[in-house]
Every structure is written in structure tokens, then in C-alpha cells.
Amino acid sequence: MSLTAEHPQAKAPSAPTRGEMTQTALLLELEQVVETNLNRHLSAAKEWFPHSYVPWSQGADFDGPLGGTAWDVSQSRLNDTARTALILNLLTEDNLPSYHHEIAALYGRDGAWGTWVHRWTAEEGRHSIAIRDYLLTTRAVDPVELERARMTHMGAGYISPHTHHVLNSLAYVSFQELATRISHRNTGAYSGDKLCDQLLQKVANDENLHMVFYRNLLAAGFELSPDQAMRAVLDVVRGFQMPGAGVENFGRKSVQIAVAGIYNLRIHRDEVLAPVLRNVRAFERTDLGPAGEQAREELAGIMDELGAAACRFEEKLAARKAREQARGAVEA
Numbered sequence: 001m002s003l004t005a006e007h008p009q010a011k012a013p014s015a016p017t018r019g020e021m022t023q024t025a026l027l028l029e030l031e032q033v034v035e036t037n038l039n040r041h042l043s044a045a046k047e048w049f050p051h052s053y054v055p056w057s058q059g060a061d062f063d064g065p066l067g068g069t070a071w072d073v074s075q076s077r078l079n080d081t082a083r084t085a086l087i088l089n090l091l092t093e094d095n096l097p098s099y100h101h102e103i104a105a106l107y108g109r110d111g112a113w114g115t116w117v118h119r120w121t122a123e124e125g126r127h128s129i130a131i132r133d134y135l136l137t138t139r140a141v142d143p144v145e146l147e148r149a150r151m152t153h154m155g156a157g158y159i160s161p162h163t164h165h166v167l168n169s170l171a172y173v174s175f176q177e178l179a180t181r182i183s184h185r186n187t188g189a190y191s192g193d194k195l196c197d198q199l200l201q202k203v204a205n206d207e208n209l210h211m212v213f214y215r216n217l218l219a220a221g222f223e224l225s226p227d228q229a230m231r232a233v234l235d236v237v238r239g240f241q242m243p244g245a246g247v248e249n250f251g252r253k254s255v256q257i258a259v260a261g262i263y264n265l266r267i268h269r270d271e272v273l274a275p276v277l278r279n280v281r282a283f284e285r286t287d288l289g290p291a292g293e294q295a296r297e298e299l300a301g302i303m304d305e306l307g308a309a310a311c312r313f314e315e316k317l318a319a320r321k322a323r324e325q326a327r328g329a330v331e332a
């Protein structure tokens with residue numbers, strides 16, 4: 001890759017403190033690792049076709065120019081929570097142009113980084129194509145509401161808080177790809193619809209390979225500059241937000257999804273943060289300086305807080321279920 005004066009990293013806002021690698025140096029040092037992992041990815045990824053996962057025979061024209069039937073909720077075989085999760089997952093995938101812009105600006109469009117950026121974008125593009133086709137063909141969601149939500153969400157765009165920081169960005173996408181994998185997989189299982197589950201498992205497989213790519217890069221970042229990498233992980237874990245956080249009514253939607261066990265604090269801590277931290281040996285490293293040690297201590301504190309918050313959520317949920325069951329018994 002060419003890292004010339006006009007490379008975006010040349011405009012990175014913060015100068016490295018003493019002993020830290022510059023953003024440009026990190027990108028250059030990691031390029032060989034990118035190439036190795038790109039090749040690993042290309043040999044592991046299996047070609048698949050979104051159209052073959054969509055039950056086209058179940059489709060019918062909608063009202064409008066074609067004079068078909070208007071959508072009605074009675075046509076959907078999914079419950080409200082499954083619809084909410086699928087819409088949130090799809091809108092998140094829809095914002096791909098913004099994500100592409102963010103990673104192309106940071107990693108560049110040349111060499112192995114560039115090849116990865118374009119390949120990743122092409123694979124991600126498959127996800128919204130497949131999910132939208134499935135939802136519209138099976139009349140699972142209101143197509144007008146879905147399109148309006150897409151316009152609003154994409155109209156706002158997405159700006160990464162890690163635009164100028166290679167290690168922060170790698171930490172973020174490692175967690176985010178794993179979070180997306182789990183969210184798709186759990187949505188499919190929750191939906192109770194075999195076709196939905198089959199499609200989302202396929203999408204989740206892609207997300208898993210993306211996670212492995214970024215996580216291996218993050219691990220390499222730890223080898224290059226352990227203190228800097230630990231600080232980056234701490235910053236990302238502390239302020240983590242899913243890329244779909246800008247979707248309208250995200251708060252209400254995420255509570256619904258949390259209660260259903262599709263994605264909540266427990267899953268975030270135990271199935272997303274912890275496995276990545278284990279893989280990069282965040283809590284076992286012996287190569288940290290004082291700054292890295294301090295960041296690790298703070299990180300351990302945040303993991304404990306998240307664990308406690310997850311317990312509180314589970315207790316509340318159990319109490320709520322018990323109340324509902326008691327009410328059901330009285331009514332019966």
C-alpha cells in the first residue's frame with residue numbers, strides 16, 4: 001500500500017506520545033499480517049448466493065403500481081420481537097456505504113488493506129440483499145415502514161468514533177463483528193421460522209470470518225505495541241455502541257431484544273467481549289508497561305461492572321417473569 005503525505009493518516013489529529021507508534025507506522029507494520037489473513041480468509045470463505053435462501057414462491061405483488069395486496073400484520077408469521085430484531089439487523093447492514101467510507105479512509109484502498117476493504121464490503125452487501133428479499137417475499141414486515149426507516153437511518157449516515165486510530169478501530173470491529181454474528185444467529189433461532197434461521201446462520205458465518213480477520217489483526221497490534229493496544233481496547237469497551245445505535249427508537253428496540261435474549265448485557269460481556277479479550281490474552285500478557293497495566297486494571301473493573309449489571313438485569317427479568325406467571329395462574 002502507498003502511504004503518502006495525502007494518506008488520511010497524515011491528518012490524524014493526535015500525535016503519539018513517547019514510545020507509541022504512529023498511526024502510519026501501525027498501518028505499515030500490520031500490512032503483512034493483513035496479507036496473511038486476507039489469504040486465510042479467501043481460502044476459508046465459501047461462495048454462497050443470497051437468492052437461493054429466499055422463498056420466492058411465497059411472494060406476491062404489493063399494492064401500488066402493480067395493483068397487488070397491501071401489507072397487513074396478519075400476513076407476518078413472525079412475532080413483534082422477531083420483526084424488531086430483523087429490522088434492526090437489516091438497517092444496520094443497510095448503512096454499509098458509510099462503513100465502507102470509514103474503513104477505506106482509515107485503512108486505505110491500496111495493497112492488501114485495500115483488497116480486504118473491497119472484499120469485506122462485497123460480502124457485507126450480500127447481507128442486506130438476502131435479508132430484505134426474505135422479509136419482503138414472506139411479508140414478514142411492513143415494507144413501507146421498512147423503507148422509510150432505511151431512508152431515515154441512511155440519511156443520518158454513520159461516523160466512526162475511531163476514524164483516526166488504527167488499534168481502536170481494530171478493537172471495535174473485532175467486537176462488533178462478533179456481536180453482529182451473535183445477534184443474527186440468535187434472531188434466526190428466536191424467529192421460529194426455519195427459512196429465517198437458515199438464512200441468518202449463513203449471514204452469521206460471514207460475520208464470524210470477519211471477526212477472525214479483525215481479531216487476528218488486533219492480536220498482531222498487541223504484539224507490536226502492547227500498551228497502546230491495551231489502551232485502545234479499554235477505550236472501545238468503555239464506550240461501546242453497536243453501529244445500529246442511530247436507528248430510530250433504538251432504546252425501545254434494544255430493550256425488547258434484550259428481554260427476548262437475542263442480545264443483552266450478559267451476551268455482550270460473556271459471548272462478545274470476553275472471548276476476544278481471551279484470544280488476545282489481554283489478562284495474561286506479561287509485556288505491558290505501567291500505562292498498559294493501568295489500562296488493563298481499568299478494563300478488568302469495567303468487565304466486573306458489566307457482570308454486575310448483567311446480574312441485575314437477569315434478576316429483574318426473573319422477577320418480571322414470576323409476576324407474569326402468577327398473574328396467568330390467577331386469571332386461569
Ligand SMILES: [Fe+2]
Binds near residue numbers: 207
Ligand atoms: Fe453483515
Ligand SMILES: [Fe+2]
Binds near residue numbers: 177180206207210
Ligand atoms: Fe461482517
